Amino acid sequence: MTGGNTTDIEKxxxxxxxxxxxxxxxxxxxxxxxxxxxxGFQAAVNDLLEPVLQRVGEDWSxxxxxxxxxYVAGKIAEDVLLAAASSHGDLRLDVKGPVIxxxxxxxxxxxxxxxxxxxxxxxxxxxxxxGNDVSPAAFVDAALEHGARVIGVSAMMLTTAENIRxxxxxxxxxxxxxxxxxxxxGAVFKLRPELVREVGGDGTxxxxxxxxxxxxxxxxxxxxxxGA
Amino acid sequence: xxxxERVLCALGGEPTDRxxxxxxxxxxxxxxxxxxxxxxxxxxxxxxxxxxxxxxxxDPDILFTPFVLPFEALAYGGEEVWLDRFAPNVRKxxxxxxxxxxxxxxGLLLDPGVGYLVEAARLLAGEFGADKPVCAVVTxxxxxxxxxxxxxxxxxILLFDPERAAALMDLSEDHFLRLTAALFDAGATFVxxxxxxxxxxxxxxxxxxxxxxxxxxxxxxxxRGPVVFHHGGNRIEDHLHHYAGLPNVPGFVMDPRDSxxxxxxxxxxxxxxxxxxxxxxxxxxxxxxxxxxxxxILAERAGDRAxxxxxxxxxxxxxxNPDTLLAVRQAVLDAGAVS
Numbered sequence: 001m002t003g004g005n006t007t008d009i010e011k012x013x014x015x016x017x018x019x020x021x022x023x024x025x026x027x028x029x030x031x032x033x034x035x036x037x038x039x040g041f042q043a044a045v046n047d048l049l050e051p052v053l054q055r056v057g058e059d060w061s062x063x064x065x066x067x068x069x070x071y072v073a074g075k076i077a078e079d080v081l082l083a084a085a086s087s088h089g090d091l092r093l094d095v096k097g098p099v100i101x102x103x104x105x106x107x108x109x110x111x112x113x114x115x116x117x118x119x120x121x122x123x124x125x126x127x128x129x130x131g132n133d134v135s136p137a138a139f140v141d142a143a144l145e146h147g148a149r150v151i152g153v154s155a156m157m158l159t160t161a162e163n164i165r166x167x168x169x170x171x172x173x174x175x176x177x178x179x180x181x182x183x184x185x186g187a188v189f190k191l192r193p194e195l196v197r198e199v200g201g202d203g204t205x206x207x208x209x210x211x212x213x214x215x216x217x218x219x220x221x222x223x224x225x226x227g228a
Numbered sequence: 229x230x231x232x233e234r235v236l237c238a239l240g241g242e243p244t245d246r247x248x249x250x251x252x253x254x255x256x257x258x259x260x261x262x263x264x265x266x267x268x269x270x271x272x273x274x275x276x277x278x279x280x281x282x283x284x285x286x287d288p289d290i291l292f293t294p295f296v297l298p299f300e301a302l303a304y305g306g307e308e309v310w311l312d313r314f315a316p317n318v319r320k321x322x323x324x325x326x327x328x329x330x331x332x333x334x335g336l337l338l339d340p341g342v343g344y345l346v347e348a349a350r351l352l353a354g355e356f357g358a359d360k361p362v363c364a365v366v367t368x369x370x371x372x373x374x375x376x377x378x379x380x381x382x383x384x385i386l387l388f389d390p391e392r393a394a395a396l397m398d399l400s401e402d403h404f405l406r407l408t409a410a411l412f413d414a415g416a417t418f419v420x421x422x423x424x425x426x427x428x429x430x431x432x433x434x435x436x437x438x439x440x441x442x443x444x445x446x447x448x449x450x451x452r453g454p455v456v457f458h459h460g461g462n463r464i465e466d467h468l469h470h471y472a473g474l475p476n477v478p479g480f481v482m483d484p485r486d487s488x489x490x491x492x493x494x495x496x497x498x499x500x501x502x503x504x505x506x507x508x509x510x511x512x513x514x515x516x517x518x519x520x521x522x523x524x525i526l527a528e529r530a531g532d533r534a535x536x537x538x539x540x541x542x543x544x545x546x547x548x549n550p551d552t553l554l555a556v557r558q559a560v561l562d563a564g565a566v567s
Contacts, residue, residue, distance in 0.1 A: 021432070022434065023387050023432050023434065023435075025387075025388065063429055066427075066428050066429055066430055066431055067383070067429065067430045067431075068383055068386070068431045068432045068435065069432055071380075071383055071384075071387070072387060072432075106309065106319060108319065108320050108321065108378070109378065109379060109380075110380055111378070111379050111383070114380065157317070159309075159311055159314055159317065
């Protein structure tokens with residue numbers, strides 16, 4: 001913790017959590033910016049935003065809250081990060097990574113990828129987002145160009161998730177498997193967890209908010225559990 | 229008894245010679261006839277031929293019109309994708325800019341894909357409608373904008389732009405009512421509507437109450453025939469009480485993970501419950517497992533006259549073993565009469 005009375009912080013966290021669940025984006029952002037004005041953006045993120053996002057992520061993975069509420073949480077985080085960047089304040093952005101993100105070839109469902117990007121940025125990761133319909137070669141070329149050790153590939157449906165195999169094959173063909181790790185995600189992996197291994201993924205996360213610890217593990221080369 | 233009689237008995241809570249059952253075998257007809265998927269899903273007569281083979285193999289009590297919801301979105305533009313053993317899908321949504329999404333009006337029914345859906349329903353009802361209910365599968369009015377714009381854009385609009393959301397709901401309502409009217413005119417007995425954006429795993433309670441449920445109530449209430457509420461790929465047991473009051477909804481297709489007895493407790497004795505085999509999971513289910521699973525469900529619902537054994541989630545996959553499907557039927561026959 002970077003400062004502040006514990007009781008006050010706990011109350012603020014509770015209020016912020018409620019605002020997120022009620023989709024009160026403006027109110028939540030105003031609260032975080034007010035906090036940042038007094039104590040700095042780093043404290044606003046570390047003491048307030050991150051713990052609440054963690055709670056949202058846990059509830060999301062247990063299906064206690066909705067995709068919309070997770071999405072609003074992402075938008076709030078994005079708004080605060082933009083404000084922090086434009087204020088040239090004390091928040092340290094882009095201190096980890098970079099990592100590559102993109103939707104696999106033929107996939108145009110960008111929601112999950114964008115949410116992962118927001119939560120990774122909030123956790124200090126530098127993101128190179130290649131967008132939708134990214135070819136296997138483009139993923140690997142970008143990872144080499146930027147020195148990324150993790151590629152995050154998103155696919156919503158079974159038909160497009162199958163295309164992730166080609167990304168794994170590209171890594172294998174260039175002798176990069178093990179050096180560059182493959183995070184996979186999207187709705188279909190929640191329905192069929194075994195697909196993570198089948199398509200050549202090194203790991204996945206139960207929700208976008210839980211992407212940062214996954215990328216931490218993959219970046220440092222920690223092994224992932226079966227089906228993780 | 230015919231399939232139609234069995235389903236009507238289930239609706240009326242009356243006994244039948246055996247439990248009514250169905251599996252969503254829209255795509256599977258292409259496998260049974262060996263028809264290339266693209267031809268099957270563009271030529272209505274090929275679809276009818278496929279469903280004839282479904283009847284020959286399994287004789288289910290309910291038949292389905294083509295389960296190709298993407299055709300509804302593709303009527304507005306966008307890019308389609310065809311794969312050998314799957315129904316076509318939307319590769320790229322029709323609109324990047326929500327302001328460009330305009331109602332098609334009468335033009336909707338002139339679109340070749342939508343025309344195919346309606347004509348296939350007409351052929352199916354003409355040949356089988358006297359004996360078997362023909363169920364037309366249609367996109368939920370609250371989900372159509374997600375197919376037109378992408379999930380993210382629709383979510384963003386629903387959450388933060390109520391005026392634009394209302395305009396898109398109007399478009400969807402017009403689309404839903406025109407399409408369902410055409411399907412009922414063609415002979416469909418009822419429509420099944422997979423609903424995603426009414427699920428509290430996707431939307432907030434506030435959105436559900438203020439925007440989603442009123443839109444569904446309006447559309448379903450104005451629909452020319454009955455609407456079966458399909459779980460849309462998510463569990464709905466926890467949220468069923470929200471949907472129970474929707475007008476013109478005689479039944480619910482439950483998620484395979486839902487508790488049917490709990491659903492019955494929420495809905496009361498009069499509403500039809502369909503479920504809860506997973507269509508896609510049948511691909512990986514051995515015949516003996518399918519029979520055991522079906523028997524288990526049938527035993528659990530033995531005293532429930534308003535229950536129909538059915539598959540949920542998506543269509544049964546192309547490569548599913550026909551013996552697995554026959555094992556489901558055998559379990560129904562084993563279970564005997566509904567007294």
